[in-house]
Amino acid sequence: MSLYICMTQAITFALGISVGSFLNVVIHRLPRNQSVISPGSHCPECGSVIRVVDNVPLLSWVILLGLCRDCGAVISSRYFLVELLTGALTVAVIAKYGVTTQGLLYCFLVWTLISVSFIDLEHQIIPDELSVGAAISGLAVSFMTPIGFDGALAGFLLGGGVFFILAIAYPGGMGGGDIKLMAAIGAFIGWKLVLLTILIGSAVGSVAGLSSMALFGKTRKDRIPFGPFLALGAIISVLWGDWVIAVYLDTIV
Ligand SMILES: [Zn+2]
Structure with a gap:
């Protein structure tokens, strides 16, 4: 080096x-x-x-x-x-x-996600200042990024939309904070990477949820903070998402 x-x-x-x-x-x-x-x-x-x-x-x-x-x-x-x-x-x-502009924006996203994760772990809330603030910032600056405003809006709607539907389908599972957080993540990383974020976040979240039930006798009623898993999914997508998608397409197609 x-x-x-x-x-x-x-x-x-x-x-x-x-x-x-x-x-x-x-x-x-x-x-x-x-x-x-x-x-x-x-x-x-x-x-x-x-x-x-x-x-x-x-x-x-x-x-x-x-x-x-x-x-x-x-x-x-x-x-x-x-x-x-x-x-x-x-x-x-x-x-x-x-x-680059994109590098700095991704830093801003990652910093927000770190704050969200530790607040959600301790208080089981995701403050609007962070989620809504990031969603608005992400959309506002999207014209300076490779994904553009269309890409940011698609990510915003897909991320927020999937979690909105999940919240209706499984009441008590997802919180409003999770919906807003996913919309914010989507606004920064676009629809492809937000899809990957949802896949990674829910996979890791499910494994963690099931193990905490098995190990600590937690029940389905105990709310498991989902923010940290979504944050983890988003950070992996930002750092290695293009590689994961390429390997996936290579294997399938
Ligand atoms: Zn002291």
């Missing part, structure tokens, strides 16, 4: 983990209806302001052993995980699409 590529990836990773640090704020505050802008970061336990030196993505959490410097409260490993995940996925998206 050339030095130039190495440098680019290091810079992208550094930017990615900094975005991840902000996503942690979004994940904590958005479902609690708090502003994501102010006040600055503070310990959720004792409320003391986090010093700049203790607010370095990844490193601070490791150096402080996941504890607040002031009160010693445990800072969730989610903070570290979200930063690492955001850094790694940002590098992966830029490695594939470059610093």
